Amino acid sequence: MEQGYLTLETGEVFEGVLIGAKKDSLGEVVFNTSMTGYQEIITDPSYAGQIITFCYPIIGNYGINAMDDESISPALAGVVIGDLCETPSHYQSIQKFSDKLAQAGVTGIAGVDTRLLVKTVRSRGTVRGYLSHTKKEELPPVKNTFWVEKVSTKKTKYFKNKGPHVVLMDFGYKKSILTALLDEGCAVTVVPYSTPFEKIKAIDPDGVLFSNGPGDPMELKKWFPEIKKISQHYPSLGICLGHQLIALAYGAQTEKLAYGHRGGNHPVKELSTGKVKITSQNHGYVVVDSSIDKNVFKITYLNVNDKSIEGLKHKHYPIQTVQFHPEAHPGPNDTVHIITEFVTQIASLGETRYAIK
Numbered sequence: 297m298e299q300g301y302l303t304l305e306t307g308e309v310f311e312g313v314l315i316g317a318k319k320d321s322l323g324e325v326v327f328n329t330s331m332t333g334y335q336e337i338i339t340d341p342s343y344a345g346q347i348i349t350f351c352y353p354i355i356g357n358y359g360i361n362a363m364d365d366e367s368i369s370p371a372l373a374g375v376v377i378g379d380l381c382e383t384p385s386h387y388q389s390i391q392k393f394s395d396k397l398a399q400a401g402v403t404g405i406a407g408v409d410t411r412l413l414v415k416t417v418r419s420r421g422t423v424r425g426y427l428s429h430t431k432k433e434e435l436p437p438v439k440n441t442f443w444v445e446k447v448s449t450k451k452t453k454y455f456k457n458k459g460p461h462v463v464l465m466d467f468g469y470k471k472s473i474l475t476a477l478l479d480e481g482c483a484v485t486v487v488p489y490s491t492p493f494e495k496i497k498a499i500d501p502d503g504v505l506f507s508n509g510p511g512d513p514m515e516l517k518k519w520f521p522e523i524k525k526i527s528q529h530y531p532s533l534g535i536c537l538g539h540q541l542i543a544l545a546y547g548a549q550t551e552k553l554a555y556g557h558r559g560g561n562h563p564v565k566e567l568s569t570g571k572v573k574i575t576s577q578n579h580g581y582v583v584v585d586s587s588i589d590k591n592v593f594k595i596t597y598l599n600v601n602d603k604s605i606e607g608l609k610h611k612h613y614p615i616q617t618v619q620f621h622p623e624a625h626p627g628p629n630d631t632v633h634i635i636t637e638f639v640t641q642i643a644s645l646g647e648t649r650y651a652i653k
């Protein structure tokens with residue numbers, strides 16, 4: 297076992313042993329509070345460029361299975377864990393967690409005091425970190441990477457089905473979003489993030505789903521006019537990055553949270569019923585409440601912990617957006633009805649949607 301270090305840009309150094317790919321790695325250090333679901337988390341494309349710290353102390357105990365990857369390959373910069381389990385026990389396990397990291401070329405560090413690291417990130421805010429076999433005096437600068445471009449599909453993909461036809465705008469979608477649509481009976485066309493309105497028009501879908509994805513939503517500024525046009529012509533659902541992009545396209549602003557919301561137990565209040573739902577979340581940016589034009593959007597969900605915006609509904613167009621992940625994976629299914637309702641809505645809109653065009 298090789299000794300390894302995580303050096304933060306703020307100077308703190310955390311010690312452990314290197315696991316996975318034995319190469320140096322630079323990324324934004326974030327933490328996830330989920331108790332299970334490490335396989336879905338490391339394969340969620342929204343983590344591209346980030347080093348995830350798992351708050352839950354034991355990772356790897358039920359191994360890696362053949363079904364739960366959320367993308368073809370992990371895009372994250374690294375993982376930090378407390379206790380690594382190298383003897384997984386689960387009837388569906390096909391691989392060890394550390395072998396999955398090695399295979400995907402992802403560096404990890406185990407045996408770290410993750411409680412102290414999370415406390416440090418909570419007090420410092422999200423910081424850059426460097427994983428290496430040596431301590432670093434100074435961190436190299438972060439390369440400006442446009443992560444959405446890296447994780448989005450290059451080609452359009454079509455999934456045949458008998459129900460309404462949904463275009464999935466791929467900013468780095470999680471497989472579970474596609475699966476949720478297919479399970480609802482939808483035919484799905486996955487398109488690259490940069491697909492303009494005219495091309496969507498040629499596909500002629502019944503609805504459009506704007507996916508989750510990595511990075512700062514403002515990096516997609518150039519596409520805001522197209523996003524707005526698409527959402528004005530097709531019933532739309534925005535999830536996480538998709539929610540932020542639709543809000544931005546209509547003139548709202550986003551800002552970075554101190555250390556984000558990442559986990560499977562984030563309470564949000566559904567304002568129409570007063571009920572609290574427990575949600576799966578993974579985001580570092582939020583839509584700024586005061587920047588939302590309340591004549592245009594109704595706020596539908598609020599975060600119970602920090603009162604940040606968790607959902608919007610357009611007052612004139614059939615557009616709904618949520619900051620959390622209704623598709624779960626990992627996490628609770630409390631809000632999966634949002635996807636069902638979107639599909640029911642596009643199925644029932646029928647001819648009326650042509651009036652929107």
Ligand SMILES: NC(=O)CC[C@H](N)C(=O)O
Nearest residue numbers: 508509511536537580581
């Ligand atoms: N899961 C996501 O879509 C994340 C959205 C965005 N990259 C953020 O961190 O806020």
